[in-house]
Amino acid sequence: MTREQLVKQIYDKGSYLCVGLDTDSTKIPAHLSGNPDAIFLFNKAIIDATRETCVAYKINTAFYEALGTKGWDAMEKTVHYIGADHFKIADAKRGDIGNTSDQYAKAFFETLPFDAVTVAPYMGEDSVRPFLEYEGKWAIVLGLTSNKGARDFELQASGDGLLYEKVLKTVSSWGTSQNLMFVVGATQAEAFTRIRELIPDHFLLVPGVGAQGGSLQEISEKAMIKDCGLLVNASRAVIYASGQEDFSSAAAAVAKQYQEEMGTYL
Numbered sequence: 001m002t003r004e005q006l007v008k009q010i011y012d013k014g015s016y017l018c019v020g021l022d023t024d025s026t027k028i029p030a031h032l033s034g035n036p037d038a039i040f041l042f043n044k045a046i047i048d049a050t051r052e053t054c055v056a057y058k059i060n061t062a063f064y065e066a067l068g069t070k071g072w073d074a075m076e077k078t079v080h081y082i083g084a085d086h087f088k089i090a091d092a093k094r095g096d097i098g099n100t101s102d103q104y105a106k107a108f109f110e111t112l113p114f115d116a117v118t119v120a121p122y123m124g125e126d127s128v129r130p131f132l133e134y135e136g137k138w139a140i141v142l143g144l145t146s147n148k149g150a151r152d153f154e155l156q157a158s159g160d161g162l163l164y165e166k167v168l169k170t171v172s173s174w175g176t177s178q179n180l181m182f183v184v185g186a187t188q189a190e191a192f193t194r195i196r197e198l199i200p201d202h203f204l205l206v207p208g209v210g211a212q213g214g215s216l217q218e219i220s221e222k223a224m225i226k227d228c229g230l231l232v233n234a235s236r237a238v239i240y241a242s243g244q245e246d247f248s249s250a251a252a253a254v255a256k257q258y259q260e261e262m263g264t265y266l
């Protein structure tokens with residue numbers, strides 16, 4: 001999906017919500033959990049319930065890989081079920097020597113129809129480049145993450161700034177704002193102004209609202225740009241809004257609330 005197509009989806013729907021399909025097999029409601037296809041059926045119900053209120057889905061591959069081939073099959077079925085209108089992110093946090101990253105890119109962009117993969121930048125340019133070589137596909141590189149471990153490296157001084165600032169500056173020269181986004185955690189709200197000084201044009205994938213407590217209002221006020229430039233992810237707050245038979249209507253209601261609030265910022 002190109003930036004233009006993504007931006008059109010955002011303004012058509014009045015939403016920059018990304019629903020995170022972090023589907024934990026131990027949290028599937030009881031009425032589904034005995035079904036051999038439970039993970040996919042859960043995802044399908046969530047997708048049907050949130051299609052109109054979100055523009056992206058982020059599949060966190062860990063939750064699927066943890067189940068072996070059964071999980072991978074559920075992920076494949078899910079990404080195909082989402083279809084072409086939504087921006088599909090493989091949250092796999094990949095990145096390795098060039099010929100290995102080539103294979104990761106092939107896995108998510110050719111074998112599977114994802115639009116974007118999250119990438120860890122630690123191994124440098126040759127580990128990120130393979131993800132930038134596909135027309136209409138995106139690398140979403142970790143910038144400043146939402147977790148407390150961000151302090152261990154990302155927020156440490158490096159040269160004349162912080163390490164994450166160096167990552168944003170350097171990585172942004174490897175691609176363009178048409179094929180490269182950055183992850184910035186919603187819990188890092190005080191950094192958003194500085195981040196927009198460094199990368200004024202790039203889309204940001206912002207996880208950390210909902211269960212991790214980040215403020216949608218604060219992020220939107222500090223980091224929204226003229227064509228929005230934000231995808232805000234919520235996983236647990238949406239998909240586990242209820243653990244009962246009404247889980248999909250509860251998810252729909254939470255996603256709608258996010259969409260309505262987002263509409264006021266767009």
Ligand SMILES: O=C(O)c1cc(=O)[nH]c(=O)n1[C@@H]1O[C@H](COP(=O)(O)O)[C@@H](O)[C@H]1O
Nearest residue numbers: 060118145146183185207211212234235236
């Ligand atoms: O890359 C990510 O998506 C990510 C980066 C980050 O800094 N923090 C973060 O929480 N995430 C992911 O975003 C999702 C957040 O989930 P919830 O806290 O349940 O909304 C999970 O899939 C995390 O792996």
